[in-house]
Amino acid sequence: MVYSIVPPQLFSVEDYEKSSVKHMDHTAWSYLVGGSADEITADKNKCAFDEIQLQTQVLRDFAGANTRLNLLGSTLPFPILLAPVAWHKLFHPDGELATVQAASAIGAGMVVSTQSSVLLEDVAENATKPLWFQLYIQPDRMFTAELVKRAEQAGYKALVLTIDAPISGVRNREQRVNFHLPQGISSVNLAGMKRPAVHNASLLESPLFSGQLESIPTWQDIEWLKSITSLPIIVKGITSVADVEQAITLGVNGLIVSNHGGRVLDTLPSTIELLPGIAEQVAGRVPILLDSGIRRGTDILKALALGASAVMIGRPYIYALSVAGAVGVVHLLNILRAELEAAMVLTGCRTLYEIDRSLLWKS
Numbered sequence: 001m002v003y004s005i006v007p008p009q010l011f012s013v014e015d016y017e018k019s020s021v022k023h024m025d026h027t028a029w030s031y032l033v034g035g036s037a038d039e040i041t042a043d044k045n046k047c048a049f050d051e052i053q054l055q056t057q058v059l060r061d062f063a064g065a066n067t068r069l070n071l072l073g074s075t076l077p078f079p080i081l082l083a084p085v086a087w088h089k090l091f092h093p094d095g096e097l098a099t100v101q102a103a104s105a106i107g108a109g110m111v112v113s114t115q116s117s118v119l120l121e122d123v124a125e126n127a128t129k130p131l132w133f134q135l136y137i138q139p140d141r142m143f144t145a146e147l148v149k150r151a152e153q154a155g156y157k158a159l160v161l162t163i164d165a166p167i168s169g170v171r172n173r174e175q176r177v178n179f180h181l182p183q184g185i186s187s188v189n190l191a192g193m194k195r196p197a198v199h200n201a202s203l204l205e206s207p208l209f210s211g212q213l214e215s216i217p218t219w220q221d222i223e224w225l226k227s228i229t230s231l232p233i234i235v236k237g238i239t240s241v242a243d244v245e246q247a248i249t250l251g252v253n254g255l256i257v258s259n260h261g262g263r264v265l266d267t268l269p270s271t272i273e274l275l276p277g278i279a280e281q282v283a284g285r286v287p288i289l290l291d292s293g294i295r296r297g298t299d300i301l302k303a304l305a306l307g308a309s310a311v312m313i314g315r316p317y318i319y320a321l322s323v324a325g326a327v328g329v330v331h332l333l334n335i336l337r338a339e340l341e342a343a344m345v346l347t348g349c350r351t352l353y354e355i356d357r358s359l360l361w362k363s
């Protein structure tokens with residue numbers, strides 16, 4: 001286990017972002033920070049939070065103030081979860097083992113990716129707090145069913161089904177650096193899986209439309225998933241009101257408003273712009289989480305004011321992981337938690353349940 005200490009002069013997510021450039025090679029950095037195509041959505045995810053202004057509520061009583069929440073049967077000390085991110089070993093030699101050490105130490109929710117670089121069982125064995133497993137449905141459904149069974153047996157408490165990336169986004173930044181996994185890092189959970197034969201499309205055929213789409217997930221797969229597991233299913237990648245109804249009708253237990261950090265379809269709106277319409281449609285029937293672009297405690301406050309129960313962060317904790325391992329991730333979570341607490345006090349909110357639209361300034 002590599003232990004690191006937090007280097008001085010790191011006070012914000014942005015400080016960690018700037019520092020992390022020096023802690024990984026340029027190829028991994030390009031994979032991490034990049035978005036799809038022109039990265040318009042990736043940029044917008046962050047800017048859209050800045051456009052929302054806050055309003056103070058002063059001289060409130062803060063006796064018993066806290067940031068606790070109940071989410072799908074678990075009590076969390078604060079509403080910030082670690083989003084699923086592939087291959088943590090690209091960013092730290094201990095990979096997901098360092099991340100889970102941090103999440104357990106501070107009690108943060110963590111979602112482990114199907115594409116983790118440490119076996120899902122080994123991550124779970126090192127956790128002292130409940131974990132969720134992110135599922136990419138694989139072309140081989142038998143293998144997918146096995147994967148779900150393994151997650152259940154390892155003690156994962158929910159499945160986060162990612163629905164927004166059935167194909168890879170247009171990743172020009174990755175193409176420019178010829179991103180590929182270095183030796184020794186792979187999607188270990190998928191070892192031994194049969195992959196569909198690659199159909200060599202002729203110049204006149206579309207590689208995408210000549211076979212590759214036959215096995216991509218559909219809404220029927222959610223029914224199938226419900227028939228093979230009793231774990232709660234949280235759908236990740238909701239950006240349209242129409243999809244909300246479909247998902248709730250199928251009985252999912254939670255929704256994550258996410259555009260995958262702007263990494264799949266470019267020019268989608270930012271998630272914070274999408275949230276109010278989606279929350280209105282959900283009308284409290286299932287909990288909503290939001291990710292993509294959270295960089296400040298005030299961003300978290302705004303997401304909660306507009307209808308989210310909690311948020312997830314992706315790139316920010318990976319910056320911290322690369323700079324200082326588990327210690328860095330704990331430090332980064334503490335920075336965001338402290339920023340959220342300050343924002344709550346200054347807007348007069350004693351608990352998360354008091355955060356509502358009244359703290360958003362209307363011109």
Ligand SMILES: Cc1cc2nc3c(=O)[nH]c(=O)nc-3n(C[C@H](O)[C@H](O)[C@H](O)COP(=O)(O)O)c2cc1C
Binds near residue numbers: 262
């Ligand atoms: C390097 C990287 C790898 C990712 N891998 C996955 C993944 O394996 N599964 C998944 O559902 N989402 C994945 N995501 C998306 C994140 O879960 C999350 O939606 C996104 O990072 C949130 O945006 P943020 O980075 O601005 O916080 C990945 C994101 C990044 C940056």
Ligand SMILES: CCCCC(=O)C(=O)O
Binds near residue numbers: 165263
């Ligand atoms: C096959 C790529 C999985 C990781 C991922 O979702 C991302 O890079 O955004």
